[in-house]
Structure formats: structure tokens, C-alpha cells
Amino acid sequence: MNCTRRNFLIGGSASVFLTGINFSSKALGQNKKNLIVISLRGGMDGLTAVPVIGDKNLKKKRKKLILEETLKLNSDFALHPKLHTFHDLWKNDQATFVHATSIPYTGRSHFDGQNLMESGGKIPYKEKTGWLGRGMMATNQIGEGLALTLPLPLLLRGVPLNDNYYPAKGSLPSKTVLETLSSSYKENGEINLQMIMDIIQKRPLSMMLAGKGGRNHRSLAKETAKLLNLNNGPSVAVFDLDGFDTHAAQGSNYGRHADHLKEINDIVEELRKNLGDSFNHTLILTLTEFGRTIKQNGGNGTEHGWGSAILMAGGLLKKAQVHTDWPGLKNKDLFEGRDLRSTLDSRAVYLSAMAVCFNTDPEKLRRNVFWKEQLPDLTSTLFTS
Amino acid sequence: MKSFFRKVGFGIGLDEKLPTDPLKWAQSQLDNVEPFTWKGSIPSEKEMRKKFGEFIYGDRKILRKKYKNDKNKYEGEKNKLRHKTGQKFFENNELTIRHNEAINGKSPVFERFWHFWGNHFAISEKDYLAEYSTGPYQREIIRPNMVNTFEQMVKDVSTSWCMIHHLDNSESVGPLSKWGIKSRETINENHARELLELHTISPQARYSQEDVIQMTYVMTGWQHKWDRKRLESGDIWFNYEMHQPNEKIILGKTYAPDGKRELYNVIKDLVNHPNCKKFIATKLCRHFITDNPTKDMINPIVKTWEKTDGFLPEIHKTVVKTALDHSTTSKFQQPETWALQIVRMFGLYWISKPDRMKYDFKKKPTDSQREIEWMLEELGHLPYRPAQPNGWSDFEEDWISPELIIRRLIFASKMANRGLIRDDNIIRAIIRRNFNKPEKIYKLLDSQKDYKNKLAIVCNSPDMLKA
Numbered sequence: 001m002n003c004t005r006r007n008f009l010i011g012g013s014a015s016v017f018l019t020g021i022n023f024s025s026k027a028l029g030q031n032k033k034n035l036i037v038i039s040l041r042g043g044m045d046g047l048t049a050v051p052v053i054g055d056k057n058l059k060k061k062r063k064k065l066i067l068e069e070t071l072k073l074n075s076d077f078a079l080h081p082k083l084h085t086f087h088d089l090w091k092n093d094q095a096t097f098v099h100a101t102s103i104p105y106t107g108r109s110h111f112d113g114q115n116l117m118e119s120g121g122k123i124p125y126k127e128k129t130g131w132l133g134r135g136m137m138a139t140n141q142i143g144e145g146l147a148l149t150l151p152l153p154l155l156l157r158g159v160p161l162n163d164n165y166y167p168a169k170g171s172l173p174s175k176t177v178l179e180t181l182s183s184s185y186k187e188n189g190e191i192n193l194q195m196i197m198d199i200i201q202k203r204p205l206s207m208m209l210a211g212k213g214g215r216n217h218r219s220l221a222k223e224t225a226k227l228l229n230l231n232n233g234p235s236v237a238v239f240d241l242d243g244f245d246t247h248a249a250q251g252s253n254y255g256r257h258a259d260h261l262k263e264i265n266d267i268v269e270e271l272r273k274n275l276g277d278s279f280n281h282t283l284i285l286t287l288t289e290f291g292r293t294i295k296q297n298g299g300n301g302t303e304h305g306w307g308s309a310i311l312m313a314g315g316l317l318k319k320a321q322v323h324t325d326w327p328g329l330k331n332k333d334l335f336e337g338r339d340l341r342s343t344l345d346s347r348a349v350y351l352s353a354m355a356v357c358f359n360t361d362p363e364k365l366r367r368n369v370f371w372k373e374q375l376p377d378l379t380s381t382l383f384t385s
Numbered sequence: 386m387k388s389f390f391r392k393v394g395f396g397i398g399l400d401e402k403l404p405t406d407p408l409k410w411a412q413s414q415l416d417n418v419e420p421f422t423w424k425g426s427i428p429s430e431k432e433m434r435k436k437f438g439e440f441i442y443g444d445r446k447i448l449r450k451k452y453k454n455d456k457n458k459y460e461g462e463k464n465k466l467r468h469k470t471g472q473k474f475f476e477n478n479e480l481t482i483r484h485n486e487a488i489n490g491k492s493p494v495f496e497r498f499w500h501f502w503g504n505h506f507a508i509s510e511k512d513y514l515a516e517y518s519t520g521p522y523q524r525e526i527i528r529p530n531m532v533n534t535f536e537q538m539v540k541d542v543s544t545s546w547c548m549i550h551h552l553d554n555s556e557s558v559g560p561l562s563k564w565g566i567k568s569r570e571t572i573n574e575n576h577a578r579e580l581l582e583l584h585t586i587s588p589q590a591r592y593s594q595e596d597v598i599q600m601t602y603v604m605t606g607w608q609h610k611w612d613r614k615r616l617e618s619g620d621i622w623f624n625y626e627m628h629q630p631n632e633k634i635i636l637g638k639t640y641a642p643d644g645k646r647e648l649y650n651v652i653k654d655l656v657n658h659p660n661c662k663k664f665i666a667t668k669l670c671r672h673f674i675t676d677n678p679t680k681d682m683i684n685p686i687v688k689t690w691e692k693t694d695g696f697l698p699e700i701h702k703t704v705v706k707t708a709l710d711h712s713t714t715s716k717f718q719q720p721e722t723w724a725l726q727i728v729r730m731f732g733l734y735w736i737s738k739p740d741r742m743k744y745d746f747k748k749k750p751t752d753s754q755r756e757i758e759w760m761l762e763e764l765g766h767l768p769y770r771p772a773q774p775n776g777w778s779d780f781e782e783d784w785i786s787p788e789l790i791i792r793r794l795i796f797a798s799k800m801a802n803r804g805l806i807r808d809d810n811i812i813r814a815i816i817r818r819n820f821n822k823p824e825k826i827y828k829l830l831d832s833q834k835d836y837k838n839k840l841a842i843v844c845n846s847p848d849m850l851k852a
Contacts, residue, residue, distance in 0.1 A: 111773070150789055170763075172798075176833065242772050245575075299573050301556070
């Protein structure tokens with residue numbers, strides 16, 4: 001029976017979730033494993049982040065967007081220089097890139113796509129929970145999720161008692177206000193509000209005192225590392241970045257897309273620095289709704305495409321590798337004549353990542369999270385257990 | 386039934402007359418565009434675009450070159466340019482104009498619909514638009530069209546400088562146009578895709594990628610006038626030399642070449658598409674009534690739409706009627722709406738006096754001139770800065786999290802210092818006018834002694850978070 005701080009203290013309406021036998025790492029006395037997801041909204045361009053080396057088709061189709069300098073990964077792929085922390089980690093077998101991958105959605109709408117990248121489903125707005133939330137629920141990780149955003153992302157919904165962190169200015173009203181409101185929510189059947197009020201009441205004071213300046217990506221990552229490192233702290237964290245929708249002036253080594261890649265790098269750099277040894281038991285991965293067209297458009301930007309890349313870092317990775325079934329960039333290879341084809345359902349990566357981090361059988365997650373869909377098990381290909 | 390005053394408005398203040406016929410009260414506010422009552426500066430969209438132009442020209446063409454080897458000097462001069470063009474001032478001025486109407490205006494229901502449409506045709510945070518242009522766009526493009534047809538509103542939005550700049554349409558060149566052949570430049574799908582997806586028929590209409598491309602061709606040529614001094618801040622015009630020639634086929638219908646009128650021809654069909662009516666009616670119900678609108682809420686609105694050819698005042702009246710018919714169904718209120726309801730109902734101090742909103746364009750604005758912006762930022766809801774072109778969410782679950790509720794608790798207790806009348810009888814009277822079941826809230830009020838705690842608990846009660 002695992003009694004983390006949160007699910008020990010909640011009692012009441014949520015205690016029903018504590019009845020199952022929990023094989024989580026904490027219960028088995030192993031090192032706690034952390035799973036950190038960074039959502040990249042707007043459609044991250046996999047070919048800017050992890051460009052293919054020496055492809056004539058790419059050079060011809062996006063003259064203004066080709067990187068002049070890159071960090072070499074292997075004979076076929078390189079890395080955008082703004083992702084230099086990933087390159088350092090690559091040398092220690094702690095970075096992996098999955099390429100030509102996407103969720104199985106080809107509609108090119110941001111909002112449908114973002115909904116599906118989080119819900120893990122196939123019909124926009126049909127599912128009300130996220131794949132991560134369902135995965136946590138299936139493995140009894142209640143009260144383990146932390147979002148570094150103001151709203152709780154769909155990705156984490158589906159398991160109760162997630163917390164979020166985004167330091168506020170000002171101080172809370174007295175304890176009796178919170179207690180009275182909590183019972184008022186209960187009387188009115190406002191279960192969500194009641195659970196949130198309970199989380200607020202149990203917050204460590206340090207989370208209320210961060211104040212101004214604590215909201216940039218680096219500070220949030222630093223604080224996340226601290227919270228993850230607490231024995232009874234959360235083990236799942238979600239960051240949210242936007243601005244990847246570069247229809248105009250996308251840039252190459254410098255410019256809009258590069259600035260946003262730097263934000264990913266900053267987060268990973270701070271996490272690595274501040275997690276210390278627990279970085280060895282951590283997996284960080286990215287999530288985006290689609291990639292971008294091969295061809296540059298009228299404004300030296302790119303349009304909504306399909307295949308993109310997943311960037312991964314952390315000690316739970318098997319080795320430095322670019323895992324891909326590369327489809328090629330000739331016109332005939334492209335999806336609908338314009339996009340990098342996705343040759344791997346990215347949900348297989350997320351399924352396998354959860355299986356490793358939550359110490360569970362991928363089969364169980366396939367059943368409980370992805371409606372028994374045929375997703376390949378990549379645990380032994382990508383991760384160490 | 387009294388929650389209706391908050392459901393479609395901002396509640397009834399103590400000094401206001403309590404409407405005897407709530408439906409009439411609400412519907413009578415929807416026929417006319419009331420002029421703004423704000424006594425301070427209300428700059429025109431054109432003036433504000435000029436300021437935007439001065440900033441980007443000054444920064445890109447002068448300062449970056451002049452101080453290319455001195456980063457500190459560059460930053461200092463850029464800050465001066467920011468002040469000179471009011472970059473840190475105008476957004477708050479716009480929020481002040483908007484909130485003055487919500488709090489003190491005579492047509493709060495009209496204001497709620499204005500907020501709705503501004504968010505439907507949202508301008509997301511990009512390229513200093515929130516600093517200079519989003520507010521003026523809301524005032525000059527969205528607001529006057531609220532007494533026109535939906536078709537007219539879509540036309541004006543789609544050809545507005547703000548939306549065209551926001552969604553990159555000036556970057557879109559027909560590959561077979563005169564300019565396209567010469568320059569080998571091509572299209573940018575951004576604006577066309579959102580016109581279909583967000584503004585009119587929604588993906589439920591099942592258009593294809595080819596439809597999006599054809600829509601983009603229709604829109605090629607609609608762009609800002611570019612010149613050396615004003616850069617991209619010039620007026621919108623139709624540049625025939627960039628317009629894709631030949632006929633276009635959208636959703637199975639062929640459109641003959643018709644120059645700038647092509648866009649109008651397509652919009653006419655889009656707004657009459659059954660999915661458009663259903664999509665917009667559902668969004669209206671979702672905003673005012675419930676996260677999950679039912680057919681008996683949506684259908685009357687679609688019916689009015691069909692009967693009046695999409696005449697917005699009549700559509701709004703049906704929405705209000707439907708909201709009244711479902712006044713026991715409660716809807717979680719977005720942070721800005723909730724904050725304005727608190728201010729209006731309890732008669733609190735919120736906006737600065739016009740003379741305190743005077744700006745000298747020399748140094749950064751005073752703290753009090755930026756207060757509204759900061760308070761709304763804390764609540765997680767700056768109306769003119771949604772992260773993406775789909776605007777702010779209307780779903781309750783996007784507004785409920787520990788951090789978001791913490792902000793509401795802190796906000797409400799701070800508001801007690803803004804002129805709250807510290808007398809329980811008066812507070813009870815306010816509650817009585819605005820809530821279906823006041824006794825429940827009296828109990829919460831009485832549970833606290835300190836007025837900061839009293840306001841915090843009342844404002845975060847389930848009945849106040851919803852309406």
C-alpha cells in the first residue's frame with residue numbers, strides 16, 4: 001500500500017481509488033521514476049529540430065530555412081544548435097530522438113490536433129481525459145501529477161488530485177475560509193472544486209512564496225526538480241510551450257522556431273542540473289500536434305504538416321539513437337505530396353514510456369489507455385527498465 | 386431566476402433599479418450600439434496602427450542599425466521608443482474602456498455579447514498586436530457589427546488589418562498570379578484555414594485540404610499596403626497582382642473569377658452553411674448557458690438565424706430568451722466576467738479616473754495605470770491575449786485548477802479593500818438581488834468576521850463561481 005503525502009491525506013471521496021494493490025516503484029522500495037512531458041503547441045517542425053543531413057530535396061524545398069550550422073548526431077541526422085543540452089546528453093546515451101512520427105491525425109487543424117495529442121484518441125473532443133491521466137489512473141498514481149501551467153491540461157485529466165504550480169502574487173485568505181468553502185463545495189456536489197480546495201489546503205508554504213519572477217521556464221523547471229525530488233512529491237510533470245506555429249519568418253539557426261527550441265532546451269538543462277542523481281531515473285519527452293510542410297511557404301515559414309519528431313532525454317533511455325523508419329523526402333514519399341510521412345504512431349512511444357516509468361505491463365496500458373489499439377511495444381527498443 | 390442577471394450580464398448593483406421584467410431588460414439592450422461612456426482617450430484603430438508602425442520602423446530600421454555594436458544602448462533607446470509609442474500603456478487603456486462599459490454602462494448584456502464575439506474572432510498574442518491593435522479592432526470592427534448580420538461581421542473581420550496581420554494573409558501569394566509567376570512565391574494557408582475552422586463552418590463541415598487551398602487562393606491579394614516608412618502597418622487593400630486567377634472550387638461549388646468579390650461570394654455561402662449556424666449557436670449556448678448545450682437550446686437560435694438571415698440583434702435576443710428558459714442550468718464564469726460581476730454588484734473601485742489615465746509618452750506608465758492588466762494576468766485571463774487563435778476556452782475544466790482557484794481567493798480578498806461597504810445588511814441586500822438562493826450565501830457570509838475573508842468566501846462560493 002503506498003501512502004504518499006497526498007493520497008494519505010485526502011481521505012473522503014477519493015479514498016475509493018486507494019483500494020487497488022499498487023505496484024508502483026515507491027511501494028517496492030525502488031528509486032522513484034519521473035516522467036516529464038513537454039507539450040509543444042502550434043506544430044513543432046521536426047526537420048528544424050532534427051534535420052536530415054545532406055538531403056537535396058530538403059535543400060531545394062526550403063531554401064531560406066536550411067540550418068547553416070548543426071550539431072552532428074550520426075551519419076544521417078543532426079541537431080539544431082539551440083538544443084545543445086540534448087547533444088551533451090546524447091554523448092552519455094541520455095538523449096534519443098524518434099523521427100517521422102505523429103499521432104494518427106492528418107486533419108491539420110491545431111485545435112483538433114492538440115485535443116488529440118492530449119486525449120490520445122482519434123475523434124476530436126470525444127474523450128474528456130488525457131492519455132497520461134488515464135495511464136496514471138490505471139497504475140494507481142493518484143495525486144502524483146503536477147502541471148507547470150495555470151490551467152490543468154487535458155493531458156493530465158482522468159486521474160484525481162493533480163496539482164499545478166505557477167507562483168501567485170499575494171496571500172491566501174484564512175484557513176477557515178478554505179475549510180468552509182471545501183464543505184460548501186461538497187454540499188453542492190462540486191467534487192472537482194472540493195478536491196482542488198483540499199490540495200490547496202495541503203500545499204507546502206514554499207509553493208506559495210515563490211512570488212514574482214518565478215514564472216519563466218527556467219524557474220518553473222528548477223522548482224519542478226525540487227518538488228520531484230521530494231520523497232513524497234509528484235512523479236509526473238507537464239510543461240506547456242506554445243508559439244511553434246511559424247507560418248511566417250520561421251528562421252533557421254536564429255529566428256522564431258529557434259527561440260522556441262531554446263525554451264525546450266532551457267527546461268531540460270534546468271531539470272538535469274537540479275534533479276541531480278534522480279535524472280538517472282527520469283524520462284523527459286515532447287509532444288506536438290503535427291509537424292510542418294517540407295516546403296517553405298510564401299512568408300518564409302511553413303504550413304501545417306504531419307510527421308514530426310519526439311525529443312527525449314533522461315537516464316531511463318537505452319542509448320543515444322535516432323529511432324525512425326525514414327520515409328524519405330522525394331515528392332512521391334511525402335504524405336499528400338507535402339508532409340513528412342509519419343511511419344510510427346507516436347502514441348506507441350508514449351505508451352512505452354508510461355510502461356517504463358510506471359513499472360507496468362504495456363499490455364495493461366494498451367487496454368486501459370488506448371482502447372486496445374494495436375500500438376507496438378517499444379520499451380526494450382527505447383528504454384532501460 | 387435572479388442569477389439570470391449574472392448569466393447574461395454582470396449582476397445588478399445596489400444603486401441600480403431591479404428590473405421587473407428581466408427578459409425585457411436584457412432584450413432591450415441589444416438593438417443599438419451604445420457609444421462608449423469612457424471620458425478618457427479612445428484612440429482610433431488607424432492612429433494605433435500608426436503607433437505600431439512607428440515602433441516597428443524605429444526598432445528595425447533605425448535602432449538596430451544605429452546601435453548594432455552596443456546592446457545596452459540599444460535596449461535603452463528601444464525602451465524610450467516603447468514609451469514614445471505607448472507600448473506599455475494602451476492595452477490597459479483598452480481594458481479600461483471595455484470595463485468601464487461593463488461596470489458603469491447601461492447595456493451590460495450587450496457588453497457580454499461584445500466580449501463573446503471578440504473572443505470568437507480572437508486575435509492571439511503575437512507581434513505586439515495586444516499592445517497596439519487588438520483593442521481598437523474589438524471596438525471598431527467587432528462592436529459596430531453587432532447590429533448587423535453575421536455575414537457582414539465575417540466580411541469586415543476577414544478584411545480587417547488586425548486579422549489579416551494576425552493570420553499572415555499578406556504573406557499569401559497566388560502562384561499563378563502575375564507576381565507569383567515572377568517571384569515564384571506561393572500561398573500561406575493560415576488565415577483561410579481559420580476562416581473555415583474557427584470563424585464559420587468548423588471542421589464538422591468536413592472540408593478537405595484541397596478546400597483549404599482553394600479558400601487560400603480566394604483570399605490571395607487581400608493584404609496590408611507595404612511601404613518603406615510604415616512597413617506592414619499600412620491599410621488593407623486588394624492587390625490584384627497577387628491574386629490567384631481562374632475559378633476556385635470550395636465544398637463542391639465552383640466560384641468564377643471575380644477579383645476581390647470572390648471572398649465575399651464564398652463568405653455568403655459559408656455563413657449560410659448549416660454547420661456554421663449550428664457551430665455558432667452551440668458556441669453561444671456554451672458561453673452563456675452550459676458546457677454541454679442541448680438541441681432544445683441550439684435549435685431556437687438556428688431558427689432565428691434562418692428567419693432573419695443571420696441578423697445578430699435577433700439572434701442575441703433568442704440567446705437571452707433561451708438562457709432565461711434555462712436559468713436553473715448554471716454555467717461556470719470565466720475569470721474576467723466573474724471579476725467584473727464582483728465589481729459591479731458590490732460597487733467596488735476598479736478603473737482609474739480619466740485624468741489618472743493620462744499618459745505622457747516619456748516614461749513607463751504608473752503602476753495604477755497598469756493595474757487592471759496585472760490583476761487579470763494573475764487571474765489567468767487577459768482577454769486580448771489568448772495564446773492561440775481559437776481564443777479563451779468556454780469549458781469549465783479549463784478554468785479549474787489549484788492555481789486558478791488560488792488566484793480567485795487572493796483576488797476576492799484583495800477586492801475588499803476597494804470600497805466594499807462593510808455592513809452585512811447591505812451585503813445581504815446585494816446578494817438577495819443577484820442569487821436564486823441567497824440563504825446559502827448568507828450562511829457563508831456569517832461564517833467570517835473579517836471583511837476580506839467575507840468577500841473571499843462569498844465570491845468563491847459555488848453560486849458565485851457559476852451563474
